[in-house]
Amino acid sequence: MNCNELMRHLNAYLDGELPALVRAEAKMHVAACRSCGIVVETCRSTIQVYRQQHPPLPDLLHRKVMDNVGRRLRPPAAQ
Amino acid sequence: MLQMSATPPLIIADQDWELVQAARRHDLGAFERLVRRYEARVYRLAIHITGNGPDAEDIVQETFLKAYTRLEQFQGQSQFYTWLARIAVNEALMRLRKRRGHKEVPLDEEVDSGEAVAPRSIKDWRPNPEQQYAESELNAILRRSIASLSLKYRAVFQLRDIDELSTEETAELLGISTPAVKSRLLRARLQLREKLSRYFAIRRQRHP
Numbered sequence: 075m076n077c078n079e080l081m082r083h084l085n086a087y088l089d090g091e092l093p094a095l096v097r098a099e100a101k102m103h104v105a106a107c108r109s110c111g112i113v114v115e116t117c118r119s120t121i122q123v124y125r126q127q128h129p130p131l132p133d134l135l136h137r138k139v140m141d142n143v144g145r146r147l148r149p150p151a152a153q
Numbered sequence: 154m155l156q157m158s159a160t161p162p163l164i165i166a167d168q169d170w171e172l173v174q175a176a177r178r179h180d181l182g183a184f185e186r187l188v189r190r191y192e193a194r195v196y197r198l199a200i201h202i203t204g205n206g207p208d209a210e211d212i213v214q215e216t217f218l219k220a221y222t223r224l225e226q227f228q229g230q231s232q233f234y235t236w237l238a239r240i241a242v243n244e245a246l247m248r249l250r251k252r253r254g255h256k257e258v259p260l261d262e263e264v265d266s267g268e269a270v271a272p273r274s275i276k277d278w279r280p281n282p283e284q285q286y287a288e289s290e291l292n293a294i295l296r297r298s299i300a301s302l303s304l305k306y307r308a309v310f311q312l313r314d315i316d317e318l319s320t321e322e323t324a325e326l327l328g329i330s331t332p333a334v335k336s337r338l339l340r341a342r343l344q345l346r347e348k349l350s351r352y353f354a355i356r357r358q359r360h361p
């Protein structure tokens with residue numbers, strides 16, 4: 075497998091969706107080719123870091139959400 | 154007063170299904186548990202797609218309010234979060250369209266430019282790059298980087314890679330084909346890793 079072919083399979087490789095034989099070829103290329111090795115590793119890290127981070131929830135947001143729903147549950151006119 | 158809940162369909166997490174059933178009977182506590190469980194994820198989705206904190210807050214409020222009023226429509230054919238994400242994405246797109254006036258957001262543009270997909274700059278990263286920054290700084294970096302992708306890429310990256318929806322779910326939710334999801338995901342991944350390289354790459358030592 076060469077670099078272009080690796081790029082073509084990159085998504086499936088990262089997602090573990092390649093058939094065994096192609097996966098083995100891809101793995102060999104990634105181990106031997108420094109550029110592709112870096113691309114694979116940094117793509118993995120990119121996904122990882124985004125999955126793990128949550129922007130902090132603004133303080134009052136939860137309260138606002140529940141207030142909205144509470145109002146819908148008991149509209150003032152219907153009391 | 155125990156009520157028999159309908160059989161939980163397909164794949165939905167049992168606990169979610171029970172909470173949904175209870176919330177349908179106007180058990181606000183049950184709905185609040187669903188909110189607690191998913192509000193951070195909905196907020197993250199909203200902030201990544203709109204790139205804007207105040208909009209994201211509105212979207213979270215609107216999403217849960219709509220979810221509550223439409224609970225009857227949730228049949229458990231998907232995970233509860235996937236159902237919420239659909240509402241949130243639609244809210245986000247509506248806001249983006251409004252903000253940009255009549256300029257249509259080209260999410261359903263199927264054809265990707267034919268240019269070859271190739272990483273341009275290849276730099277290795279420091280180990281544990283996320284530990285090199287304070288939490289708030291890291292959040293700002295991630296937010297800025299994903300917001301600078303075009304909408305069709307960041308929406309796919311958000312749903313597929315961050316929220317871990319399937320290719321099919323993502324395609325259906327965004328109204329695009331599965332090949333389009335795949336090709337956009339590849340571009341999104343490559344572009345994002347390059348953007349993050351600005352912050353995470355090993356800095357080359359300059360020789361005097």
Ligand SMILES: [Zn+2]
Nearest residue numbers: 076077107110
């Ligand atoms: Zn290579």
